[in-house]
Amino acid sequence: MLSDHAAIIACAYGGGCPVQDMVVAARGEHGRVWRLVTADGALAIKELIIRQVRAGATADVAYQEAVLATGLVPMPRPVRTSADEILFEVAGHQVRAYEWVDLLPVDTTLDPAVMGATLAAVHLVRHTPARPVHGWYTDPVGALRWTHLLDDARAAGAPFAEALEAEIPHLLRLETLIEPPMNLQSCHRDLWADNIRPTPAGGVCVIDWENCGLADPAHEIPMVLVDFGGGDPRRVGLLYQSYVDAGGPARISGYGCFTMVIVQFGHFWESAVKVFTSPNTTEEGKAHNLDRMAELLDLPLRVEYLEELLDTVAAVH
Numbered sequence: 447m448l449s450d451h452a453a454i455i456a457c458a459y460g461g462g463c464p465v466q467d468m469v470v471a472a473r474g475e476h477g478r479v480w481r482l483v484t485a486d487g488a489l490a491i492k493e494l495i496i497r498q499v500r501a502g503a504t505a506d507v508a509y510q511e512a513v514l515a516t517g518l519v520p521m522p523r524p525v526r527t528s529a530d531e532i533l534f535e536v537a538g539h540q541v542r543a544y545e546w547v548d549l550l551p552v553d554t555t556l557d558p559a560v561m562g563a564t565l566a567a568v569h570l571v572r573h574t575p576a577r578p579v580h581g582w583y584t585d586p587v588g589a590l591r592w593t594h595l596l597d598d599a600r601a602a603g604a605p606f607a608e609a610l611e612a613e614i615p616h617l618l619r620l621e622t623l624i625e626p627p628m629n630l631q632s633c634h635r636d637l638w639a640d641n642i643r644p645t646p647a648g649g650v651c652v653i654d655w656e657n658c659g660l661a662d663p664a665h666e667i668p669m670v671l672v673d674f675g676g677g678d679p680r681r682v683g684l685l686y687q688s689y690v691d692a693g694g695p696a697r698i699s700g701y702g703c704f705t706m707v708i709v710q711f712g713h714f715w716e717s718a719v720k721v722f723t724s725p726n727t728t729e730e731g732k733a734h735n736l737d738r739m740a741e742l743l744d745l746p747l748r749v750e751y752l753e754e755l756l757d758t759v760a761a762v763h
Contacts, residue, residue, distance in 0.1 A: 562688025625702030
């Protein structure tokens with residue numbers, strides 16, 4: 447277990463001796479976050495399930511540090527090892543470190559004006575070079591792949607097979623709206639509510655920057671509108687107006703601006719089905735992915751909702 451190597455990790459990242467047991471504080475799709483308290487302070491140690499390469503980690507930290515330098519986006523500071531490396535290997539585990547920031551649970555009712563201003567501050571950082579465009583944010587799942595996923599779900603006797611079959615026509619309709627990103631710049635690319643969190647001191651903290659890279663900022667705005675707008679036109683309008691007033695450079699101009707939301711919703715489904723139906727997935731893993739699918743079904747994405755969002759932001763324009 448990674449916690450058996452707490453002292454080695456603390457030493458690698460220039461901390462003092464651990465003064466508390468290292469414990470898991472959070473679990474995400476790409477890894478687990480451990481809280482490591484040393485004599486010199488607390489660190490967030492991210493254990494990477496999906497391993498990174500040195501060049502990728504170096505690029506994402508360069509962007510994070512450019513955003514940090516503005517002083518306008520609250521976020522954890524990446525911590526390098528004493529050898530000036532970002533990634534560290536110990537007993538077969540790959541980890542990276544951040545300063546520890548106390549976070550509160552996800553709250554989609556946060557002040558929409560704060561959300562809009564925070565997003566604008568992120569988009570105003572024009573950092574180069576950037577990590578390349580990635581298909582997770584631009585490419586549809588596609589009809590053939592949906593057919594195969596449904597076949598796999600049925601063959602595995604998955605309890606969600608019927609729900610997936612009913613959802614696929616809606617997902618395919620959404621995929622007809624996607625457009626290639628045009629105005630590319632460095633973006634976070636994962637600005638869902640899980641990654642814009644309230645803090646005990648007030649305000650918010652933007653976390654999980656490892657997936658950052660080139661994207662169209664106009665395609666990223668709807669992610670925040672969907673999660674923090676809550677389907678309330680007033681909140682959506684306030685958030686978007688705040689983004690514009692704070693100097694946010696992008697504008698939502700049509701259905702194509704929802705590309706990143708549409709594509710990621712599809713890939714969330716694809717990933718959850720793939721993991722659930724894999725013979726190597728544990729019961730814990732299956733339960734986790736059932737929860738993911740329940741969330742997707744609880745607030746399904748529909749073209750009619752996107753039309754309502756367009757009407758709301760058009761009033762701001």
